[in-house]
Amino acid sequence: NLSGLDLRAEIDRLRKDRNAVILAHYYQKPEIQDLADFVGDSLELSRKAADTDADVIAFCGVKFMAETAKILSPEKIVVLPDMDAGCSLEDSCPPEQFKRFRAEHPDHIALTYINCSAAVKALSDIIVTSSSAETIISQIPESQPIIFGPDRHLGGYLNRKFGREMLLWPGVCIVHEAFSETELLKLKAQHPEAPVAAHPECPPHIIDHADYVGSTSGILQFAKNFPGDTLIVATEPHIIHQMEKALPEKTFIGAPGADGNCNCNICPYMALNTMEKLYLALRDLQPRIEMDEELRLAARKSLDRMLEMAS
Numbered sequence: 001n002l003s004g005l006d007l008r009a010e011i012d013r014l015r016k017d018r019n020a021v022i023l024a025h026y027y028q029k030p031e032i033q034d035l036a037d038f039v040g041d042s043l044e045l046s047r048k049a050a051d052t053d054a055d056v057i058a059f060c061g062v063k064f065m066a067e068t069a070k071i072l073s074p075e076k077i078v079v080l081p082d083m084d085a086g087c088s089l090e091d092s093c094p095p096e097q098f099k100r101f102r103a104e105h106p107d108h109i110a111l112t113y114i115n116c117s118a119a120v121k122a123l124s125d126i127i128v129t130s131s132s133a134e135t136i137i138s139q140i141p142e143s144q145p146i147i148f149g150p151d152r153h154l155g156g157y158l159n160r161k162f163g164r165e166m167l168l169w170p171g172v173c174i175v176h177e178a179f180s181e182t183e184l185l186k187l188k189a190q191h192p193e194a195p196v197a198a199h200p201e202c203p204p205h206i207i208d209h210a211d212y213v214g215s216t217s218g219i220l221q222f223a224k225n226f227p228g229d230t231l232i233v234a235t236e237p238h239i240i241h242q243m244e245k246a247l248p249e250k251t252f253i254g255a256p257g258a259d260g261n262c263n264c265n266i267c268p269y270m271a272l273n274t275m276e277k278l279y280l281a282l283r284d285l286q287p288r289i290e291m292d293e294e295l296r297l298a299a300r301k302s303l304d305r306m307l308e309m310a311s
């Protein structure tokens with residue numbers, strides 16, 4: 001029974017005792033973001049995981065992110081507060097099917113979104129995140145055919161922006177897929193001056209209304225610099241916590257789903273991590289990410305390509 005515990009104080013104590021670093025994604029609950037040593041987007045979190053001198057990484061995000069930390073820092077203990085924190089994009093792309101897709105297109109390279117399993121990373125040539133995808137794609141010769149998975153919306157956005165014809169795996173993020181164009185247009189009519197910032201995991205009917213498209217850290221940067229008072233945010237709404245902290249005088253409105261509010265756009269996987277589970281993960285050093293060394297080395301190649309090409 002954890003009810004009598006001061007979780008914040010206990011997590012602080014364990015973080016020191018264990019020489020642990022707590023990394024959190026922007027989609028985590030505010031109380032987790034507030035106690036993390038570092039909050040960032042997928043690329044920034046990967047870099048932090050690769051560079052840290054802590055003995056333990058407590059990864060408050062989803063499983064593919066914690067796996068990435070383990071791939072880059074194999075000597076560390078990596079704990080994920082809830083091992084069921086998956087991702088609909090990862091689920092959409094079973095490695096055996098992805099392998100077949102690759103085999104059907106032998107002249108194509110596989111450019112793959114980081115939101116996938118280690119096994120799919122091992123079958124890929126270059127990994128991208130939403131903040132590194134544009135830099136990386138612009139370094140690949142136009143004559144080089146590409147398959148892109150698992151997010152067809154990010155892939156479609158890149159195809160349109162760079163005039164490419166990448167073959168797309170049909171995965172989607174269930175969170176970004178849930179924004180409603182009709183409700184967004186109603187919200188825009190109520191706030192005609194407010195720009196819209198959208199994540200590239202959104203479908204094209206949402207992207208078409210966006211003034212800015214970028215990763216979570218890109219959206220946060222945009223929020224810090226736009227000249228108006230109100231911003232409509234078309235990504236997982238927990239990121240608004242950072243915006244409100246940085247700019248308390250401005251108004252940030254989460255883009256709505258079909259029910260007219262932004263609560264249906266909370267990522268159910270990210271939401272599985274809680275303060276209680278983080279405390280237990282640091283106390284017990286479980287649940288822990290473990291990975292077969294051959295798989296880790298194979299997945300590392302495509303991640304290293306990303307880190308080289310993104311810098």
Ligand code: 13P
Nearest residue numbers: 041042043129130215216
């Ligand atoms: P970024 O933080 O890289 O923008 O990714 C968003 C996301 O959906 C992570 O699951």
Ligand code: SF4
Nearest residue numbers: 062087088173175267
């Ligand atoms: Fe996956 Fe979407 Fe959740 Fe990100 S927001 S972890 S892409 S389901």
